[in-house]
Amino acid sequence: CNAVDFDDLILLVLELFNTDKEVLETCRKNHRYIMVDEYQDTNGKQFQLLKALASEHQNVCVVGDDDQSIYGWRGAEIANLLHLEDHFPGIRVIKLEQNYRSNNTILKAANAVIRHNPLRKDKTLWSSKGEGPLIQLMVFETEEAEAQAVAEGIEVQRLSKRIPWNHQAILFRTNLQARPLETALRQSKIAYRLVGSQSYFDRREVKDILAFLKVLINPDDDISLLRIANVPARGLSAKTMQTLLQLSQDRNTSVWSVMHHSDLDTHLRAAASKSSRGFVSLIEDQRRFLKEENKMGLAHWARSFLDHIGYFTELKHSEKDPKIAENRMQSAQELVSSIDSLTASMGSVKGEDRLNQFLEEIALDQDRLDEKDKQGEGVTLITMHSCKGLEYPHVHIVGLEQGLLPHTRSIDEGSLDEERRLFYVAITRAMESLTISHCETRNKFGQTTPCQPSVFLNELPDELVELADDVFKRPVSPSSGAAMFDALKSSLDLSDA
Template sequence: YHDYEKLCRQQGTMDFAELLLLTVELFTHHPEVLQNYQQRFQSVLVDEFQDTNALQYRLVQQLCAGGAQLFVVGDDDQSIYGWRGARVENILQLERDFPALATVRLEQNYRSTQTILDAANAVIAQNSNRLGKTLWSDGQRGAAVRIYPAINEMDEARYVCEHIQRWHADGGRYDESAILYRSNAQSRVFEEMLLQHRLPYRVYGGLRFFERAEIKDALAYLRLARYRDDDGAVERIINTPTRGIGQKTLADLRQLAQQAGVPLWRILSDDAQIARHFSGRARNALREFTNLIETIAAKIAVETSLKKALETVVHDSGLYAALESEGSEQADARRENLDELINAGSYIDLSTDPASDRIMDFLADAALDAGDGQAEEGSDSIQLMTLHSAKGLEFPNVYIVGMEEGLFPTQRAIESPDKLEEERRLAYVGMTRAERELTLCFAERRRFQGQENYPQPSRFIHEIPEELTEAVRPMVYSGISKMRRQSPAMNSSASPAAPYKLGDSVRHPKFGEGCVMALEGHGEHLRAQIHFAEAGEKWLVLAYA
C-alpha cells in the first residue's frame, strides 16, 4: 500500500477513498484551510445519512464546527451497509453531537398498503438501537401478508412462478413482480424454474448464475479435465487462482501453439518444449498447473456423481480456498455461488441415469443457460435481485424468499446482536418495497453443499402479528414451528423397519408429491406425517397408504 500511495502522489492522482481521507487530514493539520471552507459554506445538506461512515461523519463535523447550518435526511431503519463501513450510530448520535438540531419524523407512507406497513413496523420494532417511528398510510388496508411454507427450494420457486403467472393472467405486468433474496446464490433455482415456465426475467444489478466469474472458472476446470484441447478453458484458469503464470508466459505459450498449429495443452504437456522455452520459475508454475489438471481429471474419470466431481473441481483447484482466505463479504457471496453449483450437481445426480455422461450433459446445459439471454433492460420482465439491491425500488407484487434461520438472518448475524439488527433492517427494507402484495417464503428443507438441511422459519416471519398474515398452507404453517421444537422424531432417524426416513420425497397416488416430516409407531401401526405440495399436511398409516 505504501508503494501504491507513493505512486499516486508522483502522478498527482488519488482514489475515491483518499478524496475523503486526505481532505479530513488536510483540515486536521491545516486549520487555516478548514477555516476558509467553514466560511465558504453556510449550510451543509447530507442525504441518506444512515449510510455514512466514520470518515464522512468526521468531515461533516469539521465543516459544521464553524457555525454552518446542518440539514440531514435519513432513515435509521434502512441502514443496511455496515459490511462496507456505514455506521448506523452516526444518525443515532446526531442529536447528541448537534444539540441544536430539530428532528422531524416523516411517517406517512405513499407506497405500501397499511397491512404491509403494520407488518414491517412490527418487525423493525424488535430492534433496540433505533430512533423510533411508525409508518402509516391513508390508502387501502390491503391484502394480508402471504406466507408460503415450501417443501423445498424447488417447490418454493415453483410456487412463486405459478403465482406470478396468475398475477399476469389477471391483468398484471411481469415487471410489477420482484423476487428478493438474501444471497445471490439463491437465484439459480429461480432462474431454472422461470426458464421452465417460459417466464421473462432479468437479474437486476447483477449477473445470471452461469455468467458469474467464479462459476465460469469452476466450469472451465471441469471442461479442461474432460477435454484438454479447450483453449478457452486453459486461458481462463491457467492463473486462477494466482499461481505465478503471468501475461508474458501466457503470450509465449500462445505463440508456440500458433506456430505448431496445435492447442495450448499440447505445448503445456510437452516437457521438452516447456524446458526449452521457459525459465525455471515459469517452467515450474506451468508444470504444477498441468499436474493439477491431470490429478483432477483422474479423480473425476472414475466418478459417476456430478456433485462429487464438482466438489473435486471447486476444492482441488483452490478456487474455494482462495475465496475463504479473502474473507470479504463479496468473497463470501462468491463462495456461496460455488456451494450452489455443487447443489446443482446433487439435483442432477438424483434426477438422471447414473450410466449417462452427467458431466458433459451438465456442461452442455450450463452453456445453453448462459447463452439464453435474459430479458432486455426496461422490458416487461420479472425482476430478480438481492435485498440490498432492492433498496430505493418499489413493486406492486413482492416475494421475499429463503426466509429461514441461517439464511435470512444469516448464521453470522445470528451470532452478533448488532449484525442481527442490521439483518432485521434489511427485512424491513425488503417488506417496504411492496406496494400491494407481499409474499414471504421459507423451505422446510433446503440443500446446502449437496446435503439436506431442515431450517427453522426466519424469526422475522414470527415477529409479524398473526392477524396480518395469511398462510397458503395453514395447517403446515401453524404446526411447523411447534413440531420442529417438540417432535422427538425430528431429531432421530426412522426406525429400522421404516421404509422412509425424515426428509424423503414421496409420491402418493391421490395426494401427489410430498415430504416426510415425522414418523411414529412401529410395525403395522407405523404412521408418517407428510406435507403434500397440493393437499397439505396428512398423517398416513403406511400399511394402508
C-alpha cells in the same frame, strides 16, 4: 503520487481545519447553509466535518431514516441521527410518516417488525392507498423447492393477472442465495437480471466445471478444452497450449486431435508431451464411463471426478481470503448438486445423454436470457442491501432463516438491530404484494443442513400473514381461469381453430 481517495478528501480537510483556523472560517462563511441526505448512513468523520462547518451558524437540514440504517458494516453510525437534537440543540424535527409507495398491509407489517428495535425515533408509516392483500408465507423443504415455487408463482401471475416480469423482484440476504433462483428461473424460461453482483453462471468455478463437462461430451470443443486443460495445473502451460493450438490451426483440426497425434513428441518437450497424453487418458477414461453408466447419479459421478483431479483442493487454495475461497467452493458444490435435479425427469437415459441434455438446456437458457435482456424484460434478483431506495409492485423475500436473516455474523456480534432494519427495508420495497418464505433445509458445501425460521417471522402480526398452502387450495375464479387460458393461448400462439 498526488492521489487521494474519498476518505482522504474528508480526513485531509479535517486536518487542515485543525491546523488553519483561517481556512475553517472562510469555509464556514462560504457554506452558510448545509443539507445532508441519507443522514443515517454518515460515518464519524463525515459528522465531524459537518460539525466543523456548521457549529457556529447551525444552519443544517438533514434528511434520514434511522430505521433504514443498514450500512454499519462499512462505517455508518446510526447514533449521528439518533442524537441529532443533542448535536444541534433547537433543531426542528419533522416526521414524514405518510408513505406513497406501499399499501397499509405492507406498512403495518414493517411497523410491527421495526418496533422491536429499542433505539429508534418513534414513527408509524401509513398510506392513503388502503389495505392490500395479506402477506403470503411459504415454507419449503429445500432451497430448490423454494426457488421453483417462486418461479412458478411469478409465471402464474404473468399468465393470470398479466403482471409483467419486470414488476417482480426477488430479495435475498447473500449473493450465494441467487444460485437456485437463477436455475429455477432458467428452467421456467423466465428472464431475469441480477443486480449488484456477478451472475452465478458467470463465476469462474461454474464456467470451469461446465467447460469440463463440455469437453467430456465433445472434446473437439477447443474453447472449453483450452480453458480447463491445465486446471488444476498438470504441466500444460500457456506456451504448451499455444503450440498445440497453432498446430491445430495449421492442420485444420481440433486441439484434441493434435493431442492424439503420434508426432506430438517432435513439437513438445518430453514433460509437456507426457502431461498432454495424461490429460487425454483422463478424459477418455471418463468418456467411456459416461457411455456405459446409467445407474450412478451424475452429481455423485461429477463430484468424484472433480475430487479425483484435485479441482476442489485447488479451489480451497486459490484465494488468499478464506471467505472468498469458501464461497467459490460452495458455488462449485451447488452446481454439481443441481445436475441430478435438473436431469431427474430423464429416467434411465445413459449418463452421456443426460449430461448432454443438461448442457444443452443451460446453453438454450442463456440464449433466451440474452434476448430478453436486450428487450429490457426480466425479474429483478437483488440483495437486501442493494435494494435500498428501490421499489417493485410485487416482492418475494426468500431465505428467512436463522443464520441468513439475521445473518450468523450479526448474531455473533450482537448487531441484531441492524439485521431487523434490513428486513424492514426489504418489506418496504413492495408496493402491492409481498411474499416471504423460508426452508427447512439448505445445501451448504454439498451437505444438507437443517434450518430454523428467522426470529423476525415471529414479529409479524398473525392477522397480516397467510400461509400460502391455504391460497393454493382455493379454486381459481372463472374470470381468472379464462384470463389465464387466454394468456396461455397467446404465449403459445394458438389459433381458435
